[in-house]
Structures are given as structure tokens and as C-alpha cells.
Amino acid sequence: MLTRGGGSERFLGGMVTFGTFQFLGMRPFLGRVLEPEDFSSGTPPVFIMRYRTWLARFGGDHSIVNRAFFLNGKPYTLIGIMPPRFALGNRDIWMPVQGFADPPRRATRSCRWRRGGNAWPGPRRLLRFRRQGHP
Numbered sequence: 001m002l003t004r005g006g007g008s009e010r011f012l013g014g015m016v017t018f019g020t021f022q023f024l025g026m027r028p029f030l031g032r033v034l035e036p037e038d039f040s041s042g043t044p045p046v047f048i049m050r051y052r053t054w055l056a057r058f059g060g061d062h063s064i065v066n067r068a069f070f071l072n073g074k075p076y077t078l079i080g081i082m083p084p085r086f087a088l089g090n091r092d093i094w095m096p097v098q099g100f101a102d103p104p105r106r107a108t109r110s111c112r113w114r115r116g117g118n119a120w121p122g123p124r125r126l127l128r129f130r131r132q133g134h135p
Helices: 051-058 103-116
Strands: 002-004 007-016 046-049 068-071 074-081 093-096 125-131
Touching: 046 051
Parallel strands: 002 125, 007 093, 046 074
Antiparallel strands: 002 007, 007 125, 046 093, 068 074, 068 125
């Protein structure tokens, strides 16, 4: 949920693993895509936004890139806007699977994923955002 001037908005978010955007051959329209350090545990949380969402909800405002937003009460930085033709899973935003780049945690999560099926939050989540420092 993203809060603007006392109101809030819902975004459909997805989690991606390292190299997703590079594998698909997609470069950002603005900013950057996720880098290896974005997937490591303990790094500042970041996300990428869909072009259509950026235009519809932010009027194409270039200044929102590299700004902090609140996602379910936790600050995240918007690092990039994908190009108009990109729509992975019809999501509004994408975030890195934190800890995926850490070999011990990746192996543990992989095993839990196969056995339990619900160890990860899942690819479809409604996210809560609140903008920080933007009118």
C-alpha cells in the first residue's frame, strides 16, 4: 500500500531472482535493474516499477527514482522503471528475493521449497506502500 497525502494505493508485486531482467534482455527505462548485491541479506531493500504503473500513478515523474517508499511498513528504494514493452507477470513492481545470493540460505530455501511448497511468500502478493518525502 503506497500512501500519498493521507491516502494509499495497492500494487501487485512479484519477487524475482538474480539475472531475471538480464536473461530477458531488458534494460531499464530509468535507473537500473537489480544487481547481485541487491539479493544479499542485510542490504538495503530495493524494487523496480513497471512503466505503465509509473505513468498511471506517478504521471511519469522522473524524480521518484531513487526515492524511499514504505512497503508494508518497511522502507524500500525505487531503483528503476522498466521500459513500456515490459510486463513480467502483469505485476506493478518487482523485488529481489533477499538472501537468494547467499549460498547457505539459497540451499536451505531450495530444500524447503521442494518439500514444503509454501516456504516462500509466493509470487503474487498485494503490497502496502507509503511514499516518504514526496508530496
